[in-house]
Amino acid sequence: MSQKLDPVVASRTLAEHGVIDAYGHASVRSDSNPQRYLMSRNVAPELVTEADILEYDLDSNAVDANGRAVYNERFIHGEIYKKRRDVLAIVHNHSHAVIPFACTGVALQPIFHMSAFIGMGVPGWDIRDAKKGTDLLVRDAYLGEHLARALGTHPAVLMRGHGSTVVGENIQRAVGRSIYLDINARMQMQAIALANGEHPIVFMDEAEVAANVAWQNYDRAWDLWKRRVMARLEDPEIGAR
Amino acid sequence: MSQKLDPVVASRTLAEHGVIDAYGHASVRSDSNPQRYLMSRNVAPELVTEADILEYDLDSNAVDANGRAVYNERFIHGEIYKKRRDVLAIVHNHSHAVIPFACTGVALQPIFHMSAFIGMGVPGWDIRDAKKGTDLLVRDAYLGEHLARALGTHPAVLMRGHGSTVVGENIQRAVGRSIYLDINARMQMQAIALANGEHPIVFMDEAEVAANVAWQNYDRAWDLWKRRVMARLEDPEIGAR
Amino acid sequence: MSQKLDPVVASRTLAEHGVIDAYGHASVRSDSNPQRYLMSRNVAPELVTEADILEYDLDSNAVDANGRAVYNERFIHGEIYKKRRDVLAIVHNHSHAVIPFACTGVALQPIFHMSAFIGMGVPGWDIRDAKKGTDLLVRDAYLGEHLARALGTHPAVLMRGHGSTVVGENIQRAVGRSIYLDINARMQMQAIALANGEHPIVFMDEAEVAANVAWQNYDRAWDLWKRRVMARLEDPEIGAR
Amino acid sequence: MSQKLDPVVASRTLAEHGVIDAYGHASVRSDSNPQRYLMSRNVAPELVTEADILEYDLDSNAVDANGRAVYNERFIHGEIYKKRRDVLAIVHNHSHAVIPFACTGVALQPIFHMSAFIGMGVPGWDIRDAKKGTDLLVRDAYLGEHLARALGTHPAVLMRGHGSTVVGENIQRAVGRSIYLDINARMQMQAIALANGEHPIVFMDEAEVAANVAWQNYDRAWDLWKRRVMARLEDPEIGAR
Numbered sequence: 001m002s003q004k005l006d007p008v009v010a011s012r013t014l015a016e017h018g019v020i021d022a023y024g025h026a027s028v029r030s031d032s033n034p035q036r037y038l039m040s041r042n043v044a045p046e047l048v049t050e051a052d053i054l055e056y057d058l059d060s061n062a063v064d065a066n067g068r069a070v071y072n073e074r075f076i077h078g079e080i081y082k083k084r085r086d087v088l089a090i091v092h093n094h095s096h097a098v099i100p101f102a103c104t105g106v107a108l109q110p111i112f113h114m115s116a117f118i119g120m121g122v123p124g125w126d127i128r129d130a131k132k133g134t135d136l137l138v139r140d141a142y143l144g145e146h147l148a149r150a151l152g153t154h155p156a157v158l159m160r161g162h163g164s165t166v167v168g169e170n171i172q173r174a175v176g177r178s179i180y181l182d183i184n185a186r187m188q189m190q191a192i193a194l195a196n197g198e199h200p201i202v203f204m205d206e207a208e209v210a211a212n213v214a215w216q217n218y219d220r221a222w223d224l225w226k227r228r229v230m231a232r233l234e235d236p237e238i239g240a241r
Numbered sequence: 242m243s244q245k246l247d248p249v250v251a252s253r254t255l256a257e258h259g260v261i262d263a264y265g266h267a268s269v270r271s272d273s274n275p276q277r278y279l280m281s282r283n284v285a286p287e288l289v290t291e292a293d294i295l296e297y298d299l300d301s302n303a304v305d306a307n308g309r310a311v312y313n314e315r316f317i318h319g320e321i322y323k324k325r326r327d328v329l330a331i332v333h334n335h336s337h338a339v340i341p342f343a344c345t346g347v348a349l350q351p352i353f354h355m356s357a358f359i360g361m362g363v364p365g366w367d368i369r370d371a372k373k374g375t376d377l378l379v380r381d382a383y384l385g386e387h388l389a390r391a392l393g394t395h396p397a398v399l400m401r402g403h404g405s406t407v408v409g410e411n412i413q414r415a416v417g418r419s420i421y422l423d424i425n426a427r428m429q430m431q432a433i434a435l436a437n438g439e440h441p442i443v444f445m446d447e448a449e450v451a452a453n454v455a456w457q458n459y460d461r462a463w464d465l466w467k468r469r470v471m472a473r474l475e476d477p478e479i480g481a482r
Numbered sequence: 483m484s485q486k487l488d489p490v491v492a493s494r495t496l497a498e499h500g501v502i503d504a505y506g507h508a509s510v511r512s513d514s515n516p517q518r519y520l521m522s523r524n525v526a527p528e529l530v531t532e533a534d535i536l537e538y539d540l541d542s543n544a545v546d547a548n549g550r551a552v553y554n555e556r557f558i559h560g561e562i563y564k565k566r567r568d569v570l571a572i573v574h575n576h577s578h579a580v581i582p583f584a585c586t587g588v589a590l591q592p593i594f595h596m597s598a599f600i601g602m603g604v605p606g607w608d609i610r611d612a613k614k615g616t617d618l619l620v621r622d623a624y625l626g627e628h629l630a631r632a633l634g635t636h637p638a639v640l641m642r643g644h645g646s647t648v649v650g651e652n653i654q655r656a657v658g659r660s661i662y663l664d665i666n667a668r669m670q671m672q673a674i675a676l677a678n679g680e681h682p683i684v685f686m687d688e689a690e691v692a693a694n695v696a697w698q699n700y701d702r703a704w705d706l707w708k709r710r711v712m713a714r715l716e717d718p719e720i721g722a723r
Numbered sequence: 724m725s726q727k728l729d730p731v732v733a734s735r736t737l738a739e740h741g742v743i744d745a746y747g748h749a750s751v752r753s754d755s756n757p758q759r760y761l762m763s764r765n766v767a768p769e770l771v772t773e774a775d776i777l778e779y780d781l782d783s784n785a786v787d788a789n790g791r792a793v794y795n796e797r798f799i800h801g802e803i804y805k806k807r808r809d810v811l812a813i814v815h816n817h818s819h820a821v822i823p824f825a826c827t828g829v830a831l832q833p834i835f836h837m838s839a840f841i842g843m844g845v846p847g848w849d850i851r852d853a854k855k856g857t858d859l860l861v862r863d864a865y866l867g868e869h870l871a872r873a874l875g876t877h878p879a880v881l882m883r884g885h886g887s888t889v890v891g892e893n894i895q896r897a898v899g900r901s902i903y904l905d906i907n908a909r910m911q912m913q914a915i916a917l918a919n920g921e922h923p924i925v926f927m928d929e930a931e932v933a934a935n936v937a938w939q940n941y942d943r944a945w946d947l948w949k950r951r952v953m954a955r956l957e958d959p960e961i962g963a964r
Contacts, residue, residue, distance in 0.1 A: 253557055260702070261701075263702050263703035263705075263706045263707075264596070264702065264703070273711065284702070284703065284705075285702055285703065285706035287706070288706065288709070305718060315684055321595050335594070337597065337665065337668070338672070339595075340593060340594055340669045340672075340673070341669060341672040341673035341676045341677075342676070342686050344593055344673050344685070345676055345677045345681040345682070345683055345684075346675070346682075346684075346685050347676050347681055367684065369687075369690075373689060373695055374593065374687075374689035374690060374692075374693055375690060376598070376690065376693040376694035376696075376697070376698075377595035377598075377690060377694060378575065378595070401684055402592075402593060402594060402684070402685070402686055402690075403594075403595050430672055430675070430676055433676065433678075434675060
């Protein structure tokens with residue numbers, strides 16, 4: 001099966017879960033050339049098919065666009081792939097529950113075992129520290145590189161006023177982590193309100209995080225998500241569109 | 242393609258996003274006559290088809306109603322089109338998250354880059370300041386004009402106990418802003434609770450707002466929304482209704 | 483069209499809006515005999531068809547059940563119809579957002595013009611004041627009468643630990659009010675949190691409530707809801723079940 | 724009808740209600756051999772069919788797996804069935820609203836009559852008290868037995884950072900309680916915020932809990948849920964997958 005299917009399944013799954021709407025994108029590093037990555041042309045994620053997947057070099061030039069428009073923020077992907085050899089998949093999203101954390105500096109912490117990776121640290125990034133007066137979009141390599149530095153060796157970075165970027169050693173991780181980042185953020189906001197400063201909140205500790213992150217690939221979920229996407233792609237009505 | 246399709250796509254998209262339910266309406270200024278606007282007859286937005294779209298003069302008389310009922314609150318549209326030459330599209334909605342802001346006077350601020358336009362100012366309006374003892378509906382030109390004055394040069398106005406009215410230089414903006422106004426309101430309520438007076442909340446600054454508003458037309462989203470609506474309109478089961 | 487369609491449309495509409503799940507019921511007073519009311523046999527509301535609608539006398543005996551099971555809480559309906567000649571339709575529901583109000587005694591107030599009827603007063607009722615140690619269900623005429631007295635001349639009554647009962651001069655009002663009662667409750671909880679005791683919350687005043695309640699029949703919404711239900715009932719797959 | 728249908732209906736119903744996503748599982752004690760229980764092989768709950776249901780002994784060995792993978796956390800089920808002869812059905816889930824309670828130690832209390840069973844006590848369990856540095860999964864009999872002891876004679880146990888396990892004398896109870904546990908948790912969080920320490924919150928008292936738990940089998944709901952699942956299972960498109 002073509003590797004191009006991975007960003008298709010990822011994009012549609014993230015849209016179905018409300019983690020991305022018409023915006024946000026998912027990429028994978030090319031299996032055949034680690035200096036390349038695969039990501040859709042500029043189209044809403046829930047519409048992406050294999051025919052939309054383009055190949056980009058790490059400076060985020062699309063090598064086979066043939067005039068098709070590309071995402072403005074593709075530099076997020078290229079600059080992270082440059083710095084992080086371990087990263088094979090990236091999701092940029094605007095999931096709603098992370099924004100309050102990104103804008104207040106309250107630290108996300110792992111309150112749910114499906115979100116254990118948060119315990120590896122989720123730093124914040126404010127584009128204003130790189131450049132003042134932007135529209136908040138990561139429109140060039142300079143901004144992408146600045147973001148990639150803030151990400152460092154972590155699994156995700158929160159972007160003030162914007163959303164987050166999540167990485168993984170495979171596409172399942174990048175997608176699963178994006179979904180459970182948002183869920184953890186909602187749970188943590190509720191726990192903080194419920195605790196009201198009067199009850200301690202017990203988060204996963206370092207050893208628990210390490211034990212969980214070691215294997216958590218969201219495999220059972222990925223099987224389900226892929227099956228759902230394939231069923232839709234094979235629907236003749238969708239095919240005819 | 243007929244301009245009448247724009248309020249059809251807008252109405253159905255807003256209903257799909259839960260920004261309007263059986264109430265609320267979307268209009269566009271006529272391309273062929275700027276002293277006219279196009280809006281549906283009195284019907285629930287998710288049912289609107291091109292055949293329901295009527296033409297109104299700026300005093301909000303429907304010129305081709307042929308006895309069909311019109312929305313009571315059409316004056317919102319006519320009075321704003323009179324005052325604001327730059328406005329080519331208007332949405333009036335009851336989206337849920339804005340009501341708490343409209344009733345408390347807490348200022349909406351741009352916490353999310355998709356909602357940058359909020360940084361241009363979203364004033365509040367209380368119908369009681371125009372007339373006491375109303376049912377809160379903008380039922381005549383006097384109330385419409387009063388609301389239009391409160392809107393001023395801003396992109397939206399909150400209506401106490403009622404909802405909001407959102408304007409744009411094109412239909413995409415009026416629709417996209419309506420959707421992201423509600424999302425920003427929810428995010429801001431959560432950020433305020435999370436910050437709990439102990440953390441600062443970083444909103445977009447003036448320069449960032451200006452850089453974003455300059456181009457944000459929600460084009461990629463509009464393409465998706467239009468595609469979804471067209472697929473439904475072309476469904477023979479819907480056509481047969 | 484048979485009057486039996488009204489509780490069918492009501493039940494299915496309330497289920498679709500999440501105001502009732504497998505529980506809750508809607509009734510109408512019989513047009514032909516005001517000492518009778520029409521309500522479904524004991525079945526989940528989203529499955530109700532005209533064939534399920536039974537006729538009850540005001541002591542809540544089903545006159546045409548032919549052995550079919552009836553709702554335990556039918557006495558809510560019979561006892562209110564006895565006391566309130568103006569009431570032609572009743573909905574009993576468990577909508578989620580009203581429970582926090584019903585259990586804390588915080589007064590619901592009309593924050594949204596679609597929910598203006600709340601300004602006519604929504605009293606609370608605790609079944610414990612009528613009888614201790616119940617399962618919270620209104621299982622007999624004694625409890626029904628006690629609830630009806632708490633309702634008094636109001637449009638709705640909150641039931642502690644249980645939900646609410648909503649009445650109207652027609653089925654549209656009973657259904658529309660049930661939907662907007664829940665929406666108002668959510669908006670008011672958010673406004674209270676947002677205001678945080680530091681901002682006043684402006685509710686509709688008495689004159690505004692009176693002006694709105696005078697005519698608000700949720701007609702446009704009812705047309706939409708009825709259309710949706712009829713489309714499903716006419717679907718041959720559903721008919722075949 | 725085969726007893727194997729029960730965990731199928733349970734799994735799909737819980738998935739439809741968002742109480743489980745790709746994770747979580749439902750089991751029933753075997754009617755023919757109380758030393759055995761029936762549960763799916765390792766697959767996402769919303770995909771389970773009768774063909775996926777395996778038989779396990781109480782040490783949680785699948786006796787008819789034929790090489791098919793099983794759930795890591797099956798020990799939750801076996802160890803509880805060992806200790807609790809009255810328990811004939813078990814659900815393990817990650818429903819979102821219970822996590823804030825599980826992590827703060829704030830006691831769940833019965834605020835809604837559909838959730839009366841909470842009044843029988845819902846203790847908390849922290850896996851750290853049994854073993855340090857786990858990934859939070861109940862991967863062996865030792866952890867399962869430790870959890871079963873924390874459950875004691877109660878209807879449910881909250882698992883810190885993880886979710887809950889809910890038991891019943893029949894499958895309806897285990898499923899219904901799982902759904903209404905989550906709903907109660909959300910309502911209680913809202914009531915606490917609304918009351919703000921200034922209003923008392925009235926929960927069900929002991930006598931009310933006892934009166935309700937005596938009969939509450941969620942029968943009407945179960946009929947609806949089963950009907951929905953059967954309709955999907957009989958859909959030829961699903962059958963063909």
